[in-house]
Amino acid sequence: MSEPIDENTTYGTTLVSDSGDGITLEEINDAIAITHIGGAVFVGILMLIGFVGNLHVLLVYAFRTKPSNHRIFILCLGVLDMVTCSIGMPFILVDLRYPLMFYATAVCKILRFLNYFMCASSAFLLLVIATDRYRKICVPLGKQMSETMAKVSCGIAMAVAFAISWPAPVLYGYSIEHTNVGNITGVRCWTEERFKKTKYQAYFNFLLIFIVFGTFTVLCVLYSMIGAQIVRHKTFRSTVTNSKSLPLSTISHNSKDSGDTVATPLPSSEEEAEEETEMHEKKDVNSVTRDSRIRFNFILMKIPQKILAVGRKSRDVQSLASDNTSGENGNKKLSKEDMRTRRITLIMFVITVVFFGSFVPHLILKIVVLMKKNFLQTRSPAGLYLFNTFIWSFFINNMANPIIYGFCDKRFRKEIRSMYGRLFQILRCN
Template sequence: MDDIVNTTLSADPLDRIKERAFLLYWNDIYKELYFPNTIILALYLLIGIPGNIVVILVYQFRLRKEKDGRYFITPLAYLDLLALIITASLNLTRNTRQVLFPGHGVCRMLLYLSYMSTCSSLFLLNVIAVQRFQKICRPFGRQMDVFWKKASIGICVLVSTMLYIPVLFYYGVIEIRNPQLGNITGYQCNKLPGSAAQLKGLRIFQGFGFFITISNVVVITVLYIIITVSIVKQVRKMKSTKVQATGDSSGTPDTTAMSYVSKHQTSMSAATESSEALESSVHSMSKLKPTKQKKAHQKSDARRGAFRVSFMFMTISFVGFLAYIPSWTFIVIETNNPVFWKSMSTTVFHVCLALRRMYMLNHFANPFIYSVFDIAFRQEIRKLFCVK
């Protein structure tokens, strides 16, 4: 980077020192401007890295038997951890080295990995919605087995890897000049200048990315609406079944007693036989009834657990929507309006910048959602940190 910065038309060492000082001063101005956002990014890292590591430790090593409903939580946590580190590295470098960005390779790889990791996480949310749809709405149909779960994770990563290859060609380090500081040259990670055809290609690529995001949102939303309707119907059915079972159990003794009294009045011998049969029947039912009730309770608890997991992933998807939509909206705006970020006040700039980087929220919010919906996760957290 020093070789790039020191490249100048003047061979005078004093001019080089002066140019370097102006460049550092220019960079410090940007660093001060971006400082509030740098604090926000630091908080994201302080919360997100430990949170995702705890999720991985609990779900992979302490709740390994719970494979069905929680299978995708661990790979999602790995993707979120990776995406959080990469996107934070990119944005922190931009905040602190806005006009001293360290080279084409770093710029392109950080941007590419940022797009790829965040998109992989979004695609995985789509797969989770399909799996929950099968589990809740088609419980007796074909389910996603372990092979297809692993394959779906690989497909999400592979599609994201291929989809964002154009980022490597449309972005890089560009030269920018500051006439107010002796026309010095800075180096910024941004869209590469090009012909009208190249700019059109960039717009098509970003429009396609926005379309993919919206399509994911629509598909996941539709699936979770269907899941919610199915859950409501099943809960109503469970309640009506429970009421009916309670009524049947309360009516059985009265009917038996009346039958017994009737037979007792007919003949003594018949009463004796009926009494013996009644005792045998009651004795058998007393053994079977708790077993049936226990199985019914277990089935009911299993359904409630499946419903809770579905609502948990529904909440994760909703948070993801809130995080991704503003980011893609600003990407489209800034592509079509190159001076967008220069034509606003400082306060508006910070608000828009926070919204532009709001996609990072999706990568550190999930541990809090798990702690709200998953009782077993909360219990393991207490054990892990020795909290009673």
């Protein structure tokens, strides 16, 4: 969510003679542009891969998938990434080629704002996605985010991103750059002259860094809670699976809250179950019992009652309560739905990790430059090549999502194969 540090300052003293005899602005510009070759190649590769990949994402999820929150979120991220790859990255390439000859002030303002807005929108969308995943995994019986709510949440995320990014077109624009080569000066797309002696740019960058770390912290908390809940689900299922061989019978158990009759597996006699329940109520429920059968029966007696107290608000309650008598078909159906929820959660988690991971090299380089003022001036040409390459690492997230879908989403791979299969058939017929 930030731009590179002002890396071109005083390049004239390191790249060309400071006498200025016979040297033109174009020659100085070209000398500085050479140090940006690594960055230009890096950004260009990301741009091409991202454009092709996000085009496939938009085609598949817009026309080949059913409506869902998952689809809405992926389409929003895909549109943002596509705009960045088709508009934002080409602007950076132009800026790298003409670091001292960027005269289009209006274009500079618009595209600086666009890059900030796209990045901030992606970050806030990841917050919305994490909230939706948290509700699905940790509060499955509570109110879930509808498709309308998902669309409104995406709109709110973009509105917040707009409110945060509006200083960019004000702060950035026509910036005179002194080359330290005679009296030659260039023009950059950077902090406007009227704001160079103010601290507004510093405040803006501080706000962006605060938002990055704040968003990262919230996402870590949400996905930690999601991960812990998934582990608890696996532990409970393992307990149930290991206890299937125990002799059980099924009786009808009435819930006072719901009034429904639900088939629940119980011990061989109701009296025995009641005695075991009373015994466990006198003890610490969380203590480890030696008798696994008693513990299992206690779990089966208690959990359905707590769930049924919620009332008839969710179909999941009915499917869970009837799992013990519905046979393997019900178990397979529940497992399939559960696996789909976990798969989508995994995809969104990986997208989040890649998003913030792509900022790590960029932020490290910015911090180093801020802490060591002469860092860039003392770099060798090879060092400048490396700096000007990895400073653009945050663009990785704009091309990575289609690759993540390709590895993690079987449906996406299937639709891509189907799409190209039909295309090849059309070509053969022609």
